[in-house]
Amino acid sequence: xxxxxxxxxxxxxxxxxxxxxxxxxxxxxxxxxxxxxxxxxxxxxxxxxxxxxxxxxxxxxxxxxxxxxxxxxxxxxxxxxxxxxxxxxxxxxxxxxxxxxxxxxxxxxxxxxxxxxxxxxxxxxxxxxxxxxxxxxxxxxxxxxxxxxxxxxxxxxxxxxxxxxxxxxxxxxxxxxxxxxxxxxxxxxxxxxxxxxxxxxxxxxxxxxxxxxxxxxxxxxxxxxxxxxxxxxxxxxxxxxxxxxxxxxxxxxxxxxxxxxxxxxxxxxxxxxxxxxxxxxxxxxxxxxxxxxxxxxxxxxxxxxxxxxxxxxxxxxxxxxxxxxxxxxxxxxxxxxxxxx
Numbered sequence: 001x002x003x004x005x006x007x008x009x010x011x012x013x014x015x016x017x018x019x020x021x022x023x024x025x026x027x028x029x030x031x032x033x034x035x036x037x038x039x040x041x042x043x044x045x046x047x048x049x050x051x052x053x054x055x056x057x058x059x060x061x062x063x064x065x066x067x068x069x070x071x072x073x074x075x076x077x078x079x080x081x082x083x084x085x086x087x088x089x090x091x092x093x094x095x096x097x098x099x100x101x102x103x104x105x106x107x108x109x110x111x112x113x114x115x116x117x118x119x120x121x122x123x124x125x126x127x128x129x130x131x132x133x134x135x136x137x138x139x140x141x142x143x144x145x146x147x148x149x150x151x152x153x154x155x156x157x158x159x160x161x162x163x164x165x166x167x168x169x170x171x172x173x174x175x176x177x178x179x180x181x182x183x184x185x186x187x188x189x190x191x192x193x194x195x196x197x198x199x200x201x202x203x204x205x206x207x208x209x210x211x212x213x214x215x216x217x218x219x220x221x222x223x224x225x226x227x228x229x230x231x232x233x234x235x236x237x238x239x240x241x242x243x244x245x246x247x248x249x250x251x252x253x254x255x256x257x258x259x260x261x262x263x264x265x266x267x268x269x270x271x272x273x274x275x276x277x278x279x280x281x282x283x284x285x286x287x288x289x290x291x292x293x294x295x296x297x298x299x300x301x302x303x304x305x306x307x308x309x310x311x312x313x314x315x316x317x318x319x320x321x322x323x324x325x326x327x328x329x330x331x332x333x334x335x336x337x338x339x340x341x
Contacts, residue, residue, distance in 0.1 A: 035122030271313025
């Protein structure tokens with residue numbers, strides 16, 4: 001039992017049960033009457049910016065997992081809560097920086113390894129859920145090629161709502177055999193109820209395609225709450241940015257590295273406000289904060305906690321008012337910029 005009185009289990013404990021066995025150094029299903037089963041949420045190695053450098057057809061002796069195999073995990077809570085801070089840092093390094101390389105744990109996340117692991121555990125089918133961005137990624141096509149001809153794999157597509165000519169890309173994936181698409185609002189930085197998302201759902205409906213949402217948060221993702229006010233405003237109220245729902249005191253993180261050019265409460269309705277100047281003439285604004293953690297002149301890094309969310313400036317509820325400006329006065333819809341960052 002853990003500190004929260006939650007039951008835990010280690011993978012090695014499975015072999016103490018009558019339904020599993022250890023063979024060839026791997027845990028396998030010993031009782032075929034338990035199968036077959038279906039894995040409805042599976043990933044192969046993801047790649048961004050550059051084409052995938054991993055040979056997805058190669059079989060490796062062991063499949064490396066982000067949760068260390070000797071680690072006890074909770075039986076009554078979401079598995080990701082079993083990760084330590086160091087586990088999460090290793091996971092993010094592998095998925096972010098590793099996505100442009102041919103190294104890391106992701107080298108073993110191949111179709112060949114997945115097929116062997118499925119055989120070990122009596123899994124008849126796996127649903128592959130790629131994640132793509134508007135530019136510089138095509139994991140859905142790469143994965144389809146890797147599993148082509150193997151009926152055990154069901155490979156969905158992935159079309160980001162802000163993809164140029166999203167309908168054309170969706171139709172190509174449908175024609176290639178994709179039965180649905182994966183949408184991950186947090187990772188893809190997109191509001192699931194946004195106009196472009198809703199348009200994409202309509203296109204999927206017309207083609208008879210399923211939309212598979214990743215429904216979080218589960219406590220490990222960065223803050224990305226419900227959009228309270230869309231860009232342009234609503235209800236007759238103009239807005240130069242978006243208002244994102246947040247827990248009071250939640251960390252507010254810099255969208256990119258830059259220099260703080262304003263930190264104060266002198267702008268009406270925006271309360272405790274930060275302005276950060278980035279390269280290429282962009283400025284991001286973070287308003288309605290409870291507390292500011294940086295000051296004018298400070299240099300900040302992408303992902304650095306710069307404030308705590310709140311309701312200063314007369315906001316009706318805790319939130320982050322977020323704006324993107326270019327060239328000073330020109331505002332940009334943040335949802336058209338964030339997905340490509």
